[in-house]
Amino acid sequence: TSSGTQELVKKSLLRADPASGLFNSSEQALFLTRFQRHLADYLFTCGYPKAALKLANENPDLKELCLTELFEEAVLIEDALARGDTGPAHSWLQEANFKLKKNESVFEFDLRVFEFYLLVREGKRMEAIQHARKYMSSIKKPDEYKATKLGQAMVLLAMRTPEELQAKAEYNNLTEKWIVKRAHEVLMDFYSYPAYSPFQLIVNAGISVIKTHQCYDSKSQHRDCAVCHPLINQLAVPLPFGRHDHSVLTCYQTGLPMNEHNLPMSLPNGYVYSEKGIAELTGPDGMVTCPRSGKRFKTSEVQRHHYPPISCGFSSPTKHAKYTCTVYAWALDKVKAERGRSITIEIALWKFETEKYLVTFMDAPGHCDFIKNMMTGTNQTDCEARFGPSRLTMALICQCIAKALFASCSAS
Helix, strand or coil: CCHHHHHHHHHHHHHHCHHHCCCCHHHHHHHHHHHHHHHHHHHHHCCCHHHHHHHHHHCHHHHHHCCHHHHHHHHHHHHHHHCCCCHHHHHHHHHCHHHHHHCCCCHHHHHHHHHHHHHHHCCCHHHHHHHHHHHHCCCCCCCHHHHHHHHHHHHHHHCCCHHHHHHHHHHCCCCHHHHHHHHHHHHHHHCCCCCCCHHHHHHHHHHHHHCCHHHHCCCCCCCCCCCCCHHHHHHCCCCCCCCCCCCCCECCCCCCECECCECEEECCCCCEEEHHHHHHHECCCCEEECCCCCCEEEHHHCEECCCCCCCCCCCCCCCCHHHCCCCCHHHHCCCHHHHHHCCCCCCEEEEEECCCCEEEEEECCCCCCCCCCHHHHHHHHHHHHHHCCCHHHHHHHHHHHHHHHHHHHHHC
16 A cells, blocks of 8 residues: 555544553453454455455454454365366355356356466367366256356467467456356355445444535545545545534644534635634744745734624514514514514524534524413423424424515615
């Protein structure tokens, strides 16, 4: 692997580092064993049984969890086939012949074709013809695959030079590489091994969770983001983006989340960094250098970043200043009793984001005469908290959003 890939792996394993203090020793051992088990299965699925067996034998606990007998059997058969020895493969076929015949496997026929190729390559053309008459001519239930392979094998007899023979065999997939791959496929099918390993599912799920649109924007990529790494970035292209109900703002400079303990601070040019990020960007001369624009500002010009609340009116037509509500809450009051006395029977909460604002629509039960109607409002709240918003509530939410957007467009 390249040095960049190794560095990425090291960064990814920081979260599981015992020194990080995130997990205790027993959890660390469990996570590492589970990871190595999935990795061993993935190596075997990709056609590397020798690497999977070596990884399983390095850890005694892992050896009991992995199918080491299958790995050893695959190594024995595939190594022998790579040397041109079909003996171990035939021995395994005799033991598994019943199930293979039931599944109508053609692996035995593939072995005979491979043996024919070996005889022709060694210059034993007469022996190859006799081999074909004995094992390949009396084919039960001939199909298109067997007929094609038989024809490709017979073409080898017409090759004059070893170079032509080898080129034709590689073109028609009759060499050691082909038979080793076929043996691996048969072993996986025989033991019901999944072609798509759990390791791939876990990795894809993990990448999808942290994949965002900013990972594909050169101006928004971050050095500590795994998906922003060029290698993972290409692997994540076909995967879906993560869906997050609650956005987390992270600092461009430090990569840390911006919250009440690490407040966002804005520069005069509009870029926002956290307090810790501003501290890192402040030089000995007291000037703050923006890494994205290159401009320098005084520390006195850095301000706490916040969006002031927008007052869009009172909660109801009665306009009781004492009982104001959030943006366009009156749009939810449709019933005559609600609008007349400013009583909201339904409770609703809806949030969505624009490029500049986080908009929250909230309607509390009985917001005007809350004390008198506390029982009604509380019951409705408890009901919707348990079973989710009712159809009426969702309809009112949509109406509220539509009215707010219409008012915003009219004002602009």
